[in-house]
Amino acid sequence: MSAGSGHEWIVRTKGVVKEYTMGGQTLRALKGVDLDVRRGEYISLMGPSGSGKSTLFNMIGGLDKPSEGNVFIDEVDMAQLDAAELAYLRCRRIGYIFQTFNLIPVMTALENVTLPMIFAGVPSDASAEKGMQLLKVVGLGHRYHHKPTELSGGQQQRVAIARSFANDPALILADEPTGNLDGKTGTEIIELLRTMNKDRGVTVISATHDLKMVDVSDRIVYISDGQIERIENREDIKISLGEMHGSGGLAH
Template identity: 70%
Template sequence: MNQPASIVRISGVIKDFTMGKTIVQVLKGIDLEIKAGEYVSIMGPSGSGKTTLFNMIGGLDKPSAGSVFIDEIDISQLDAYELAWLRCRKIGYIFQTFNIIQVMTALENVTLPMVFAGIPDDEARERGMELLDIVGLKKRFLHKPFELSGGQQQRVAIARALANDPAIILADEPTGNLDLATGEEIITLLKMLSRDKEVTIISATHDLKMLNVSDRVIWISDGKIEKIEKREELSISLGQIGDK
């Protein structure tokens, strides 16, 4: 088999939350495999467990039962240090609210994960400039976040997510706070990165433009996977989504 290795493997994941005396099962046994270089969107209404699953993939939360493997590392086996390392080196995060660190310049934001990874200053600076160049903000490296527009901040966030050559980029509603045109630019940029750098991109989104570029769309409903659609199937059913 010449299949690319799976970068995320989820088997039998169950997640319970205790709310007072009752236990709420948010994820009811999820099996999922995501291959390296895939562009995957997770869709689902709020309360469906979408965010919980998403956090699980990001190593931000641990399952109550079952296991989550990221790059063949079982995250439930990791201690706090190793989890931090995983977040630093293997996963890049992109947030709906950009979350650029306000007190730092664009370049400092991009190089921060490299500082944590122990990369020497000069090398980090050089790499940071390269990444800013890729997202088209090379000239604005000295700008503080408040001097950048929403779209530009999200570009800085994308450059920051790429800082340590992660295997996965997790994007939580990356276009949620952007206008249509800017959102489209961000989506194009993400798509380009997944193609050129072979980064796996996993995003939680409601944005239909996002679905158009996804290799697969995973629909979550009531803590289970309702269906997984490939892009080819998706283009047919897109009309239906719009009708809903």
């Protein structure tokens, strides 16, 4: 399908530094992050608020530019892309999911899902059909004509997930997708993301401080104070859990 699908790494960051200047003071939100993400992985970026995980999320998604260092998507340096190429990348290759859902308020669920397809040049009929199909996958086929304000938080996030899959992206970026949801709904959303990840082979990178995410992640990247503290594989966690006979091992 894509020229880059042969590469093992879908995302690589090299020495990513992000500085913000606020009131004359320079704040280093990221202090040199090197992270390689394999195709098809489910990665959780864990860390307290203010740790820099959302900043890293923005760098990987091309929503903001690093002050230093590079982000590569499919081995292409994002800094080399012009505005149109970056828009293309966001439209076709990356799907975004946000804590606050960020649906377009005046559009129905179906229109929200089809918007990225309009930008991608998919004809109306085809995009409506695919939109309905995606809404069915997330369990909202019957509510396609509802506006975001007529949907619950969990339902809005489902629409956002359907929208993020509109153009069959290779990478889904989710920034605190369960942050505004209650525990049960959060679990459903996480399971939905995991299912999509397995069924469609899409890579998922999720910034979170929801420990439920640990269960489904292939790797957990702990971020603290703008740096990667450590990276854990799920297998290792399972072993440690087994040894400890409990869940206490999670609360690092």
